[in-house]
Amino acid sequence: MTDTLDPRSWLYPTPRGLYCKPGDFYIDPAVAVPRAVITHGHGDHARPGHRKALATPETLAIMRTRFEGMADTSQQPLKYGESVRIGEVDVELAPAGHILGSAQAVLAFKGQRIVVSGDFKRRPDPTCPPFEPIPCDVFITEATFALPVFHHPSDMGEIGKLLRSVATFPERTHLVGVYALGKCQRVIKLLRAAGWDKRIWLHGSLMALCKLYQEQGVDLGDIAHVGDAILETFRGAIVLCPPSALADRWSRRFADPVPAVCSGWMRVRARARQSGAELPLIISDHADWGELCQTLKDVGAPKVWVTHGREEALVHMARSLGIDAEALHLAGREEEGT
Amino acid sequence: MQAFAALLDALSYQPARNAKLRLIETYLRETPDPDRGWALAALTSGLDFPAAKPALLRGFGEDKIGAELFHLSYDYVGDLAETLSLIWETDPNAGPPPTLGEVVDTLQTATKMQTPAILKRWLDSLDATGRWALLKLLTGALRVGVSARLAKQAVANIGNQPVDAVEEIWHGLTPPYRPLFDWLLHDAPRPSSNAGGAFLPPMLANAIERAELDALDPAHFRAEWKWDGIRVQVASSGDVKRLYSRAGEDVSAAFPDIIEAIDFEGVFDGELLVRRDETVAPFNDLQQRLNRKVVTPKMLKDHPAHIRLYDVLWLEGEDLRALSFDQRRARLEAWNAEKPRARFDVSPLVVFTDWAHLAQLREQMTSDGIEGLMLKRGDSAYLAGRPKGPWFKWKRDPMLVDCVLMYAQRGHGKRSSFYSDFTFGCWREAAGKRELAPVGKAYFGFTDEELRWLDKWVRDHTTNRFGPVREVAPELVLEIAFDGIARSTRHKSGLAMRFPRINRIRTDKPAAEADTIDNLLRLLGTAGVENPAESAYVTAP
Numbered sequence: 001m002t003d004t005l006d007p008r009s010w011l012y013p014t015p016r017g018l019y020c021k022p023g024d025f026y027i028d029p030a031v032a033v034p035r036a037v038i039t040h041g042h043g044d045h046a047r048p049g050h051r052k053a054l055a056t057p058e059t060l061a062i063m064r065t066r067f068e069g070m071a072d073t074s075q076q077p078l079k080y081g082e083s084v085r086i087g088e089v090d091v092e093l094a095p096a097g098h099i100l101g102s103a104q105a106v107l108a109f110k111g112q113r114i115v116v117s118g119d120f121k122r123r124p125d126p127t128c129p130p131f132e133p134i135p136c137d138v139f140i141t142e143a144t145f146a147l148p149v150f151h152h153p154s155d156m157g158e159i160g161k162l163l164r165s166v167a168t169f170p171e172r173t174h175l176v177g178v179y180a181l182g183k184c185q186r187v188i189k190l191l192r193a194a195g196w197d198k199r200i201w202l203h204g205s206l207m208a209l210c211k212l213y214q215e216q217g218v219d220l221g222d223i224a225h226v227g228d229a230i231l232e233t234f235r236g237a238i239v240l241c242p243p244s245a246l247a248d249r250w251s252r253r254f255a256d257p258v259p260a261v262c263s264g265w266m267r268v269r270a271r272a273r274q275s276g277a278e279l280p281l282i283i284s285d286h287a288d289w290g291e292l293c294q295t296l297k298d299v300g301a302p303k304v305w306v307t308h309g310r311e312e313a314l315v316h317m318a319r320s321l322g323i324d325a326e327a328l329h330l331a332g333r334e335e336e337g338t
Numbered sequence: 339m340q341a342f343a344a345l346l347d348a349l350s351y352q353p354a355r356n357a358k359l360r361l362i363e364t365y366l367r368e369t370p371d372p373d374r375g376w377a378l379a380a381l382t383s384g385l386d387f388p389a390a391k392p393a394l395l396r397g398f399g400e401d402k403i404g405a406e407l408f409h410l411s412y413d414y415v416g417d418l419a420e421t422l423s424l425i426w427e428t429d430p431n432a433g434p435p436p437t438l439g440e441v442v443d444t445l446q447t448a449t450k451m452q453t454p455a456i457l458k459r460w461l462d463s464l465d466a467t468g469r470w471a472l473l474k475l476l477t478g479a480l481r482v483g484v485s486a487r488l489a490k491q492a493v494a495n496i497g498n499q500p501v502d503a504v505e506e507i508w509h510g511l512t513p514p515y516r517p518l519f520d521w522l523l524h525d526a527p528r529p530s531s532n533a534g535g536a537f538l539p540p541m542l543a544n545a546i547e548r549a550e551l552d553a554l555d556p557a558h559f560r561a562e563w564k565w566d567g568i569r570v571q572v573a574s575s576g577d578v579k580r581l582y583s584r585a586g587e588d589v590s591a592a593f594p595d596i597i598e599a600i601d602f603e604g605v606f607d608g609e610l611l612v613r614r615d616e617t618v619a620p621f622n623d624l625q626q627r628l629n630r631k632v633v634t635p636k637m638l639k640d641h642p643a644h645i646r647l648y649d650v651l652w653l654e655g656e657d658l659r660a661l662s663f664d665q666r667r668a669r670l671e672a673w674n675a676e677k678p679r680a681r682f683d684v685s686p687l688v689v690f691t692d693w694a695h696l697a698q699l700r701e702q703m704t705s706d707g708i709e710g711l712m713l714k715r716g717d718s719a720y721l722a723g724r725p726k727g728p729w730f731k732w733k734r735d736p737m738l739v740d741c742v743l744m745y746a747q748r749g750h751g752k753r754s755s756f757y758s759d760f761t762f763g764c765w766r767e768a769a770g771k772r773e774l775a776p777v778g779k780a781y782f783g784f785t786d787e788e789l790r791w792l793d794k795w796v797r798d799h800t801t802n803r804f805g806p807v808r809e810v811a812p813e814l815v816l817e818i819a820f821d822g823i824a825r826s827t828r829h830k831s832g833l834a835m836r837f838p839r840i841n842r843i844r845t846d847k848p849a850a851e852a853d854t855i856d857n858l859l860r861l862l863g864t865a866g867v868e869n870p871a872e873s874a875y876v877t878a879p
């Protein structure tokens with residue numbers, strides 16, 4: 001570690017995204033670039049059209065499923081824990097615990113180490129390995145749920161709420177709004193863990209990624225496409241769909257459905273009501289307030305850059321812990337709904 | 339408490355009326371006395387705790403996580419009770435959570451000094467939903483989309499009674515309503531209906547527009563002015579003399595001049611006004627009396643209250659509500675003619691031949707004490723609630739002015755993620771320069787779709803931020819509708835609008851062509867300018 005080296009001199013935000021100068025690459029850039037390092041497959045991090053892309057093999061597989069024309073991108077898979085040198089920078093990917101394939105980018109240059117954590121969470125997820133705290137000089141953290149009001153309750157407790165509702169309204173269909181990548185497969189795994197071994201029905205737009213998860217060795221049990229059912233009434237069934245489909249024509253095929261939404265935002269009533277949920281379930285793939293604060297302590301970085309959400313509160317908290325913290329404004333990051 | 343919390347939680351996410359009824363009915367059936375009675379009181383705003391002021395909750399929150407983080411959290415959530423319930427953590431060693439009855443009993447006997455400690459213990463023992471429900475209860479703002487009427491409907495349903503059978507006796511009952519539940523669920527006799535001094539559910543009108551009138555036969559309808567005061571009910575029986583607001587709130591204490599002047603027995607429907615000599619004072623004068631906790635002799639002298647009677651419901655021990663409007667009106671006029679009273683008079687009928695004639699009379703009426711016209715079917719009985727058909731209100735057209743959007747702020751509650759509070763201004767010349775001066779703030783008038791559009795516009799045109807407020811480029815013209823305008827020393831522009839709302843978004847109009855302050859001053863017209871009061875409204879012509 002060199003005291004004289006300013007980390008901002010070799011890693012800084014640009015209109016195209018976070019840029020690493022001595023390696024001449026971008027991390028999760030907002031537009032197509034000559035060389036990109038991708039932390040995970042969500043749309044605000046992974047985009048098509050890069051000339052070269054480095055990511056975990058799982059993330060590259062996700063990108064191939066989601067984007068057309070990936071054949072034109074030269075893809076460089078890097079497994080967790082392996083290291084590669086790009087220009088003058090050593091790059092390593094460490095598990096982020098966010099979704100399948102999600103990684104923190106660990107960058108080392110002239111003895112200084114910066115961790116770009118992407119999106120992460122700290123609680124167990126049956127679809128990916130857990131977050132690994134990496135000691136570093138600068139830690140770049142997300143702040144999606146960075147307010148003390150965000151405390152995600154136990155995910156099995158929330159799944160229990162769903163199953164209780166199914167038992168209370170056995171004649172109704174439970175329509176559960178989930179994001180197609182990550183949330184969908186995690187909720188299926190949680191339902192299986194809670195003992196729900198019946199068929200789980202899926203909206204068409206969720207099929208491709210579920211198939212990919214299965215190919216990657218994630219056992220989802222009996223799943224089927226709603227569109228393939230002919231005689232099914234869906235009474236008492238659990239049907240997963242993207243949140244936008246809850247208010248869609250598509251949902252009219254179900255008699256008297258109970259709309260549920262799985263998201264960390266469901267913690268706040270106004271947000272839950274906006275989503276149209278009658279059954280809001282607080283299940284998130286992002287760290288909650290307590291986990292964000294704990295993570296700052298675990299990685300022990302003297303400098304923290306906060307991005308991607310409610311930076312102000314987390315910067316305040318980090319400073320009160322004696323950390324030199326500031327907000328980092330990155331292009332192309334929309335509020336994520338997971 | 340947890341069962342009540344679960345009920346409130348489910349209600350708050352349930353949009354369908356019937357499902358709401360089912361949830362409340364199930365709760366009332368399954369919950370023992372007295373908890374269900376207290377819950378019913380809470381849903382009908384019948385619980386009054388002196389317990390939790392916003393400052394206390396804010397203090398709790400700031401102690402817990404610091405002022406800065408609490409402020410950021412509150413700003414995001416938009417609701418104080420909910421914010422506190424979310425940032426608090428359950429203490430597994432705090433013991434069992436309290437029952438609803440325990441909460442009510444404890445708070446009614448606890449001293450002011452004891453309350454904070456008790457409240458903290460409860461917050462520790464409840465989960466986030468329980469804390470939310472408790473704090474909503476203590477701050478008196480449940481806001482779960484249940485009207486008192488709906489709650490009474492649910493109560494009536496569990497005993498297979500019509501809701502009006504519950505309404506009739508409601509004001510003779512007190513929480514936790516044991517005799518009510520005994521009647522509805524256990525075949526006990528119905529609690530007595532005591533009209534004397536009790537509030538009777540009022541009859542309300544539906545709004546109507548000129549075009550809709552042509553479908554109605556003018557011969558069936560009587561017209562009267564809708565006075566710009568507060569709709570009230572005067573109830574007197576024996577020693578009990580009361581003045582109720584339309585919602586049944588007892589406002590007698592603020593109007594001793596009215597109460598003293600009651601020398602009759604009966605229940606009357608009328609408009610509460612401030613009247614000097616023969617003139618009805620602007621609404622603002624009445625508001626000043628309403629806002630006073632203590633009524634000073636000076637206030638009584640300068641702002642004398644008056645009631646203009648529209649209808650009579652009971653008279654000298656007789657229930658007149660089943661009679662027709664014409665019959666009740668005849669009784670009212672005869673009663674008034676027998677003994678005219680200084681503080682009570684009867685609102686005159688407006689005589690008209692057809693709708694065109696009535697429209698003309700409405701146009702010509704320029705008095706600022708009138709909000710519009712009421713139309714009532716001559717054969718209408720006095721029915722509780724807002725029945726469709728017998729009564730209509732035909733309001734005056736609002737005033738319109740084109741303003742320029744200047745600032746936007748996030749709303750609270752349901753709108754907390756939208757910029758939904760808009761400050762707008764008009765042009766004025768100052769030191770040879772043309773500048774915008776803020777003239778008002780509007781929170782409604784727009785559709786959900788327009789709100790989304792405005793929210794995006796604000797985000798795309800922000801030029802400056804001050805905490806939760808965004809300043810925007812002075813480029814968007816909003817057509818503002820309002821019901822009155824008055825001089826005000828509290829506003830920078832010297833003007834205050836009454837009930838301003840966004841009527842239209844004028845993307846077609848360049849901002850430079852929006853109205854000027856001078857145009858607004860002209861709207862003040864004659865009536866308001868020389869009024870000595872700090873602010874006096876001129877209502878829409």
Ligand SMILES: [Zn+2]
Nearest residue numbers: 040042098119
């Ligand atoms: Zn993500």
Ligand SMILES: [Zn+2]
Nearest residue numbers: 042044119336
């Ligand atoms: Zn993200």
